Amino acid sequence: MNLKNRNFITLLDYTPEEIDYLLTLSARLKQEKYDGIPHKLLPDKNVVLLFQKDSTRTRCAFEVGALDLGMGVTYLGPNGSQMNKKESVKDTARVLGRMYDGIEFRGYKQEHVELLGEHAGVPVWNGLTDLYHPTQILADFLTIQEVFGYLKGIRFTYVGDSRNNMGNSLMIGSAKMGLHFTGVAPKELWPTDELIAQCEEIAKETGATIRFTEDKMEGTKDAHVIYTDVWVSMGEPKEVWNERLRILSPYQVDMEMMNNADDKAIFMHCLPAFHGNDTDVGKQIADEFGATYPKVKHGEMEVTDEVIESPRSVVFQEAENRMHTIKAVMLATLSDVHE
Numbered sequence: 142m143n144l145k146n147r148n149f150i151t152l153l154d155y156t157p158e159e160i161d162y163l164l165t166l167s168a169r170l171k172q173e174k175y176d177g178i179p180h181k182l183l184p185d186k187n188v189v190l191l192f193q194k195d196s197t198r199t200r201c202a203f204e205v206g207a208l209d210l211g212m213g214v215t216y217l218g219p220n221g222s223q224m225n226k227k228e229s230v231k232d233t234a235r236v237l238g239r240m241y242d243g244i245e246f247r248g249y250k251q252e253h254v255e256l257l258g259e260h261a262g263v264p265v266w267n268g269l270t271d272l273y274h275p276t277q278i279l280a281d282f283l284t285i286q287e288v289f290g291y292l293k294g295i296r297f298t299y300v301g302d303s304r305n306n307m308g309n310s311l312m313i314g315s316a317k318m319g320l321h322f323t324g325v326a327p328k329e330l331w332p333t334d335e336l337i338a339q340c341e342e343i344a345k346e347t348g349a350t351i352r353f354t355e356d357k358m359e360g361t362k363d364a365h366v367i368y369t370d371v372w373v374s375m376g377e378p379k380e381v382w383n384e385r386l387r388i389l390s391p392y393q394v395d396m397e398m399m400n401n402a403d404d405k406a407i408f409m410h411c412l413p414a415f416h417g418n419d420t421d422v423g424k425q426i427a428d429e430f431g432a433t434y435p436k437v438k439h440g441e442m443e444v445t446d447e448v449i450e451s452p453r454s455v456v457f458q459e460a461e462n463r464m465h466t467i468k469a470v471m472l473a474t475l476s477d478v479h480e
């Protein structure tokens with residue numbers, strides 16, 4: 142297995158064996174970090190992190206991962222570069238590719254990360270776009286492996302906006318790795334027919350299954366994992382909140398749903414999550430819409446505070462795993478490591 146010089150833009154480009162290799166490498170790097178074994182394996186390399194949108198986990202995972210590998214790191218935030226303002230993505234790619242050994246991109250459009258990947262001449266890693274969030278899936282799957290010991294055959298239920306970057310990527314990841322994926326959402330928030338068909342094709346090879354339902358109790362029955370994400374993603378206009386609350390508030394993940402799942406079911410969320418009145422946006426939405434949608438009146442939206450704070454929730458283990466998995470992606474695509 143050698144992934145040197147590969148981009149990491151969507152899991153569709155990776156085989157199950159390659160994904161498994163990245164997970165194994167992540168687990169090894171995690172153990173080394175826990176054991177205090179340094180792995181400054183890329184001391185002469187430098188990476189640049191391009192963020193058009195905010196981030197806590199992804200930015201810090203790339204920074205800490207790169208520093209642990211001995212690399213230099215530059216962060217360029219939404220206002221920190223010429224890209225997309227005075228300079229095209231293509232030109233930016235050709236400039237940065239001559240200075241850096243790898244480029245992370247978080248932005249609005251999948252086509253931009255693809256353009257970077259085409260023209261940079263160095264590995265480009267997708268740190269989230271409108272369509273996909275592939276590094277998050279590695280962290281999620283490492284976490285599931287840690288809890289259950291395996292991936293193939295896991296009954297995985299994603300509740301909520303199933304056609305956002307998380308819904309799309311979790312469905313692809315599940316198809317690749319042989320999970321039984323169920324999307325629970327109103328029909329208008331299911332992924333495109335094309336992407337579902339593509340995942341169904343992959344599933345034929347891996348033993349995965351893909352299904353969607355509007356029925357939250359049927360969809361969460363006996364699930365091993367219940368996963369959700371925010372109802373409105375970065376880059377969507379404020380005006381969509383009202384409609385999203387209307388169609389998604391019945392799908393808030395609560396204890397009734399968790400109790401309907403398998404006895405050992407875990408709760409997962411890519412974070413950040415709205416589960417209380419202690420965020421500015423959460424408060425704003427609660428103030429504006431709490432009277433119409435009583436479920437959100439305490440700032441709890443996609444998940445209740447009770448669920449996310451319960452022992453079933455593995456969200457912080459999952460968040461930590463962003464770092465170990467992103468480190469593995471950088472190491473695997475920048476060097477000749479072999480597992």
Ligand code: CP
Pocket residue numbers: 195196197198199200269277411412413
């Ligand atoms: N899960 C995730 O990508 O978090 P950030 O937006 O904080 O990077």
Ligand code: NVA
Pocket residue numbers: 269305306307370371373374375411412413
């Ligand atoms: N769907 C969310 C994921 C955040 C990690 C967003 O794009 O805002």
